[in-house]
Amino acid sequence: MTLLIKDVSYSFMNEDKQKNQVLSGLNLTVEQGEFVSMIGRSGTGKSTILKLITGLLKPEAGTITIHGKSITLGDVGYMPQHDLLLPWRRIIDNIMIAGEVQKGLTITKEKARSWLERVGLLEYENALPKQLSGGMRQRAAFLRALLTGKGILLLDEPFGALDALTKKEMQTWLLSIWQELDQTILFITHDLEEAVFMSDRIVLLSPDRSLEEVVVDLPRPRTQEIQRSTELLMLRQKLEKKIAHDNS
Template sequence: MREQNKKAALQFKNVDFHYKNTEGKIPILKNLNFSVADGEFVSIIGASGAGKSTIFRLIVGLEALTSGSICLNEKAVDNRSGKVGYMPQQDLLMPWRTVQQNAALPLELKKENHLDRKTVKNLLEAFGLKGYENKYPHELSGGMRQRVSFLRATLSGSNVLLLDEPFSALDAMTKLYMQEWLLEQWEQQQSTILFITHDISEALFLSDRIFVITETPITALKEIEVPLERPRRQQDLDKKEVTELKNNLLEQFRTRV
């Protein structure tokens, strides 16, 4: 496992959050604390509706905290909009824009257009998209669309990337390939990734640690260290200790269905 820098890239400190409806307040997070180290890959797993995506929405700034604070690189940040890279489950590429134009969108929003052509051209090649610069989203495979979406997230300029089930819509073979590709990009960029998934095998293959949501409202996250060194291969998931861990996690979720 990669040795982690002691600096925290992301921290939740005593975070409370609730929704309001006609019946009153619905608590989702209560006094939640957790930390993700700089350069770490952490996955979040939990049942549907448990609050995984709500955590992302709070980090991005799409929802407002009820109380507490969220820190980026050990500094409390009130306005986090645009300060983290976010890759949703659907790629959300704009169909009227080319691959290069879609990828460059964060630079345009930050008014850094002078970086567009050179920066994006170099990264397109690194992401295996050379020759597709002027293609439109409908001309790409699902895996290639997700590469463009990930490139767009990295061009946010943040060292913290949030990936919300980015491979769930892909076929099985493409998904395995994209998992390996993502680890290669993460190793090269030395970024910090928080990754939501319903796939326990995916979480085990990708992550340094796994946060398990076991209750709602969320008062704590159960932390699991993945017993695999890096670099990894898909075959490593067949190791006895990993298989036992996977079966234990499956059993936990089976009892909650």
């Protein structure tokens, strides 16, 4: 599914009743099966873009389409930074929730258990979220987004709260799932190494509302060894310089 953001602008009124421009004339295309990361300083509109794509927010100008059709609420899968698992529901019930609220979607317990097994969580199907580690909770939250059946997944800093070792494990795990399913992922991160390791392209949002794209020309499948490669380190340094220039 091709996601097209064309000439999109968005602003909001602050506490002083003044207009705060977040996005202005934004253009971005994400092709079927791409893994695209968005980076940039806080306040450059990354999370706002995801909320506009989900339909939670409405642009004041421009269009957002998927395969030529205007987006509506529920057209994409969305995973925010915090897992938002319902604390009183078992893990299997949490990941099946889309079938309860999404019209025309049926998620059988067999399908849910099959996915839990594939991601190493089957033995925790009857556990409550508080009984799982941070990495396990994020896997469950990703499965919940995945089981919506949407071809486009929006992930807002899903590994930001994890320790370094767990984060690296989750990065490799997510890439393996993505490569198997050929889904389209738009991913927000503040971790430049993570952006380079995961992505086909990186979109840098600047405080002046401009956008710059950087192609990641690293072989796939990506392995942990690539994270120590000269090519990855050079790309990371390139991004660091670009962001430092934005801050000057």
